[in-house]
Structure formats: C-alpha cells, structure tokens
Amino acid sequence: MSNETGQAYLKVEHLGKTFPGATEAVFEHVNFQIERGEFVCIIGHSGCGKTTILQALAGLETASEGHVFMDGREVNAPGLERGVVFQGHALMPWLTVRQNIAFAVRSRWPDWPASQVQQQVLHHVKLVGLEHAIDKKPSQLSGGMKQRVGIARAFAIEPKMLLLDEPFGALDALTRGTIQDELLRICAQTRQTVFMITHDVDEALLLADKILLMSNGPRARIAEVVVNTLPRDRTRAGLHHDPQYYPLRNHLVDFLVDRAKGLSGGRAPAVPVEVRPGLRSLMEAHTAVHTARPAPVDTDQDDSPASAAA
Numbered sequence: 001m002s003n004e005t006g007q008a009y010l011k012v013e014h015l016g017k018t019f020p021g022a023t024e025a026v027f028e029h030v031n032f033q034i035e036r037g038e039f040v041c042i043i044g045h046s047g048c049g050k051t052t053i054l055q056a057l058a059g060l061e062t063a064s065e066g067h068v069f070m071d072g073r074e075v076n077a078p079g080l081e082r083g084v085v086f087q088g089h090a091l092m093p094w095l096t097v098r099q100n101i102a103f104a105v106r107s108r109w110p111d112w113p114a115s116q117v118q119q120q121v122l123h124h125v126k127l128v129g130l131e132h133a134i135d136k137k138p139s140q141l142s143g144g145m146k147q148r149v150g151i152a153r154a155f156a157i158e159p160k161m162l163l164l165d166e167p168f169g170a171l172d173a174l175t176r177g178t179i180q181d182e183l184l185r186i187c188a189q190t191r192q193t194v195f196m197i198t199h200d201v202d203e204a205l206l207l208a209d210k211i212l213l214m215s216n217g218p219r220a221r222i223a224e225v226v227v228n229t230l231p232r233d234r235t236r237a238g239l240h241h242d243p244q245y246y247p248l249r250n251h252l253v254d255f256l257v258d259r260a261k262g263l264s265g266g267r268a269p270a271v272p273v274e275v276r277p278g279l280r281s282l283m284e285a286h287t288a289v290h291t292a293r294p295a296p297v298d299t300d301q302d303d304s305p306a307s308a309a310a
Contacts, residue, residue, distance in 0.1 A: 008033035015066035044214030083154035089146035144175035215263035223268035244278030
C-alpha cells in the first residue's frame with residue numbers, strides 16, 4: 001500500500017557506496033521500493049554490500065551517492081522510527097530483560113509514567129514468549145532467548161520499519177525455526193514493514209513477500225526482485241508441499257550459484273526486473289495439462305454400420 005502521494009513507503013534511489021581509498025564502488029545504482037506492511041529479504045554473496053545498505057536505511061551509514069526516502073522524508077540520520085536487530089543481540093549485560101526493553105521504551109516515550117512503560121514491556125515480552133525470564137540478565141539466557149529479547153525490544157518502540165541483519169544466523173536450526181515462526185506470527189499481527197538480510201534461501205521463502213537478489217561486488221546491484229507468490233499463511237512444515245516452492249527455490253539458488261558472479265562489475269541492470277517464477281511454473285504446468293488432454297469424443301454422431309449404410 002502506497003502513501004497518500006502515491007509513493008512507496010520506502011524508496012531507495014541510485015544508492016552507491018565507495019569506501020575511502022577504494023578504486024571501485026562496493027555497490028552502485030541500487031534501486032528498490034518497499035510498500036507499507038511488506039516483508040522484504042535481500043540475498044547476495046558476502047562482500048556485496050548488504051549490511052552497508054541496511055545501515056544506510058537505518059541512518060547509521062552515509063552513502064556515497066543516491067537517496068533513501070521513508071514515508072516521504074529523506075533518511076540521513078538514525079531515528080526511533082526504525083528499529084534495528086543485528087546478528088549480535090547487543091543487550092546491556094548489567095540489565096535484566098525487563099530493564100533492557102524498558103530502556104528502549106523510555107527512549108521512545110520519555111514522558112510516559114512507569115506503569116505505562118511496564119505495560120509496554122510486558123506486552124512485548126509476552127509476544128516472544130519470555131515471561132518466565134523477564135527478570136533474568138543476558139548471561140542467564142540462551143542465544144535464542146537473547147535474540148528474542150532483541151526482537152521484543154525492537155517491536156516495543158513500535159517502529160515504522162524493522163531492519164534485521166541476519167538476526168538468526170548464529171542460532172542452531174531448531175531455535176532458528178522457532179523464532180522464525182514467532183516473527184511470522186508477530187508480523188502478521190502488527191503488519192510490520194520489514195527489511196531483512198539473510199543467506200538462507202528457505203528462510204527468505206518462508207518470511208518474505210519479495211526477495212531482492214544482489215549481484216556480486218564490486219559495483220554490485222540489485223539484479224532482480226523475486227515476488228514470493230506462495231500463500232501468505234505458509235508454514236515451515238507445509239512450505240515444500242506447495243507446487244510453487246521448488247521453482248522459486250531453484251530460481252534463487254541458480255542465481256546465487258550461476259548468475260550473481262557474471263553480473264558483478266556493474267553488469268546487472270540499473271533498474272531490477274521483477275519476476276514471478278512460482279506463478280510461471282504453475283502456468284506452464286497448467287498449459288502442459290491442457291496440451292496433453294485427449295481430444296473430446298463426439299458422442300452425438302452415430303457411427304453404427306446401419307447409419308453408415310443409410
């Protein structure tokens with residue numbers, strides 16, 4: 001859904017970054033849009049500039065060229081309207097779960113009374129299922145629990161946009177799957193706008209509405225925008241049963257293995273193409289079924305010998 005002026009909620013125009021002393025840009029001509037309530041993942045090989053792009057969206061990094069606009073305003077500094085969750089949980093070790101989240105809430109609403117701050121904290125602790133650990137310090141928590149606190153803290157300030165930098169990358173598969181399910185549930189409840197970096201193709205297919213495929217660096221670009229046409233109510237358990245799943249997955253893997261390197265050095269298009277490999281596979285299957293269907297038998301014509309003799 002676009003805003004009142006018809007513009008996308010987040011718009012990135014011709015973004016580029018060249019670090020001091022470098023002869024070529026890490027990335028250039030990065031162009032994409034995110035609508036309000038969309039969950040967008042970006043995938044690319046290490047070194048193509050994904051984290052630098054996320055930091056530019058957060059206002060933590062200054063791009064060498066281009067612009068980022070959110071809700072009609074240019075992003076040029078950090079702000080509480082954008083929540084960030086990094087791979088490291090970044091919790092304050094001397095504070096409890098309750099105190100870590102309350103610190104963020106008070107930063108967002110300094111005039112709130114203590115009772116309202118605690119109500120906001122409790123609500124978001126419950127969202128991530130950590131009521132039993134609310135008064136524990138980070139040293140008493142597992143890695144997955146720490147990441148849940150980071151997610152609760154980010155949601156607790158009610159950001160207009162959530163920026164996630166591989167938040168589950170350091171977790172074991174079972175914990176990662178559990179938190180992915182929780183994130184899906186929370187985003188469905190809140191209609192949160194999300195931009196997330198991941199290296200996990202299946203994670204992107206589970207979470208994202210759109211997947212940005214980035215070519216290799218130097219001079220990396222967003223080469224394609226893959227629209228995830230799997231049903232929005234998808235689950236980890238049922239994902240691979242959908243006929244669109246493998247065509248979508250194969251498209252992502254083929255890009256990363258075969259095409260991303262060939263598009264490095266600025267060879268990807270400046271404006272990425274939008275593709276729907278899942279729907280294309282369904283249409284091809286539908287066409288194949290109709291092509292293979294035998295011709296109908298005309299039951300109205302009488303082919304008996306008597307009729308022929310007449």
